[in-house]
Amino acid sequence: MKKSFLLLLLCLLSWVVGAQKKITDKHITYQQERMVFKQWDADKFTPNPGFLGLNPQYWITWALHPNYPKTDLRPLGPLGPQTQRLMLAAAMQNTDNIYKLHADTLRNTALSEASTYSSDLAFADPLWLMYYRNEFDSLLNQADADMLSGLSPTEKQYMISSGLLEWYTEESRALLERLEIARSTTVDRGSRIMAYHRMLSEFRKLSASWETKKSRAKTYLAIRSSAQKLRAGEVPRPASPKSDIQIANDILKKSKL
Structure with a gap:
């Protein structure tokens, strides 16, 4: 009984899996491509107007928002919000680098002055x-x-x-x-x-x-x-003091020796 039930369940699952079919809608595919990574191509907005603009599906789809194909809404487009955020982040990073360079210059100057003046x-x-x-x-x-x-x-x-x-x-x-x-x-x-x-x-x-x-x-x-x-x-004191001439003569005699 259990084996029959398991066999029936496996057959049912295989039928469900085999019955699945990949559904591809070119309109959705185009929208996904232009919103994610490809160019915002106005020619790929389907359905097309058709001959003399008489395609009713076109009017049903785009009549209420005709400017949508003309407005580039890609997040990473030239003026997209994500591009603007990246540009703003780059500008802020550049500003941070300038501030850091200025702060490092002030620090190095302060250290140089401290080493010059400090008694430590x-x-x-x-x-x-x-x-x-x-x-x-x-x-x-x-x-x-x-x-x-x-x-x-x-x-x-x-x-x-x-x-x-x-x-x-x-x-x-x-x-x-x-x-x-x-x-x-x-x-x-x-x-x-x-x-x-x-x-x-x-x-x-x-x-x-x-x-x-x-x-x-x-x-x-x-x-x-x-x-x-x-x-x-x-x-003992000398008997009589010598005169200046005698003293000079004695000095000359000693210098000659």
Whole structure:
């Protein structure tokens, strides 16, 4: 019973499928083609007027809207809504690109200005890294023990008691403070480099003056010791002082030797 029913059902389905026939209406096909992808061809608006415009099907179809064949309604036509949307999207994209280029230019300018003025990047300045950092190294890493290096205990005591060490310490610390201010202040790079240049010149003069004072300390102590011995009578005085002529003659004799 079940097998007979299934066989009958299969036969019925095969008859239905075989009975289907593709229905093709050229009027609908033409309308689909011109609305989707083909040219809006007014000659393919069917039914045609016929001989002397006496085709009744034409009048029944197009009498109520005669301008329809003349109006291109394709979405992708030259003036179609989809074409207008695509053109508008392209124009907006072009505007967005212009705005993006302008924003990128402003960003790059801002970054360039920030890198030029910001003190946060002063430590990475190439000129500071390659030149000024090495020139200011003795000032940046200055130690109190190194200030009197190379001097004897007597000379060190003289430099301290005379106030020369205190003077040099104050001057070097003031210069170091100015250098740190120049490195931490928000200012354009050119002004910062010029400040480095001026302070480097001052530091070199200060260092040269300090080295001169250190080298003259031994000479001054020797002169002071001789003067003290002379005043104490430890050194015999000459019987009679020499005249200027005698002194000049002695100098000439020594220069000839």
